Amino acid sequence: MMVLWVILQIIMWIFIVIFGLILLILLLCVVPIRYKINGETDGEIYARVSYLFGLVSFVYEFREGEGKSTLRIAGIRLSRRTKEKAAEAVTDSAKKATVETEDSIIEAKLDDSESHESPKKPEKKSGGFMKMIKTVKAVLTYPQGKTIIKLVFEAIRRTGRVIWPKYLRVSGKVGFADPSATGMFVGAYEALAGAFRMRHAVCISGDFTAESTVVSLSIAAKGSVSIARISIPFIRLLFRKPIRTLIKDIWRKEDSDE
Numbered sequence: 294m295m296v297l298w299v300i301l302q303i304i305m306w307i308f309i310v311i312f313g314l315i316l317l318i319l320l321l322c323v324v325p326i327r328y329k330i331n332g333e334t335d336g337e338i339y340a341r342v343s344y345l346f347g348l349v350s351f352v353y354e355f356r357e358g359e360g361k362s363t364l365r366i367a368g369i370r371l372s373r374r375t376k377e378k379a380a381e382a383v384t385d386s387a388k389k390a391t392v393e394t395e396d397s398i399i400e401a402k403l404d405d406s407e408s409h410e411s412p413k414k415p416e417k418k419s420g421g422f423m424k425m426i427k428t429v430k431a432v433l434t435y436p437q438g439k440t441i442i443k444l445v446f447e448a449i450r451r452t453g454r455v456i457w458p459k460y461l462r463v464s465g466k467v468g469f470a471d472p473s474a475t476g477m478f479v480g481a482y483e484a485l486a487g488a489f490r491m492r493h494a495v496c497i498s499g500d501f502t503a504e505s506t507v508v509s510l511s512i513a514a515k516g517s518v519s520i521a522r523i524s525i526p527f528i529r530l531l532f533r534k535p536i537r538t539l540i541k542d543i544w545r546k547e548d549s550d551e
Contacts, residue, residue, distance in 0.1 A: 321345075322519065322524075323519055324344070324519065326344050326518055327343045328342045328343075328458075330513070330515075331514075332355075333509075333511045334508055334510045335509060336511075337354075338354070338355035339352075339353075340352070340353045340354075348367055349365070350365045351364050351365075437538070437539075440535050441535050441536060444530055451526040452523055455522045455526075456516075456518050456523070458515055458516030459515060459516045461495075461514045462494060462495075463495045463496070463510060464495075464496045464497070464511055465508075465510035466507065466509050466510075467498075467499060467500065467507065467508050468501065468506070468507040469503060469505075469507075470503065470504060470506065475500065479499040497510070
């Protein structure tokens with residue numbers, strides 16, 4: 294009886310662990326990733342991304358010509374990278390690359406001297422790029438290729454709606470040395486803003502007195518997105534009949550080629 298009780302406890306703990314992992318995965322997928330951006334083309338930039346109700350956060354600031362990024366987990370700062378540190382890292386990597394280049398030149402000379410003694414035939418490499426081109430070509434020449442492309446663009450459009458910020462405000466002035474070019478830009482902007490119904494969010498005026506190209510914009514955006522909401526359109530896409538048929542045909546073709 295004692296052995297049976299121990300076995301039941303082990304099974305119960307296994308189910309609890311599996312159930313906890315499923316809840317954790319669902320929590321990570323459902324909890325939104327929040328972002329906030331404030332900036333100007335000729336001034337300061339502030340961007341913040343937070344996850345798990347602020348438990349994980351990343352902040353990027355650009356002030357007085359200096360960029361700074363900070364990563365925090367549970368309020369503990371893990372990294373802080375400034376523009377100067379980034380420049381030092383680039384310098385160190387450049388030095389290492391120089392040393393590696395010199396070593397590779399020496400090795401190339403040695404290999405060249407050995408190749409004169411015993412020439413070897415170059416090995417042919419199977420390029421993955423050509424395989425990708427063949428896949429794209431197969432999609433375009435597929436009987437339902439137009440339907441598949443339409444479904445893919447529909448999934449991308451729905452994902453864009455999910456990612457699009459809930460609050461967006463862009464304002465400023467744009468001007469060129471030639472007033473006619475400024476007028477053409479303003480006309481194009483008015484047409485696009487009217488077509489996409491964005492006049493309430495984007496307000497750009499023309500600077501007809503500018504003596505050179507002037508772009509002075511400010512942006513403020515705030516929104517949230519979850520992994521589940523991003524993946525749902527593409528999961529639905531995989532269950533559409535034309536997509537499933539295409540995937541099956543590609544797998545069959547690859548098996549036959551092998």
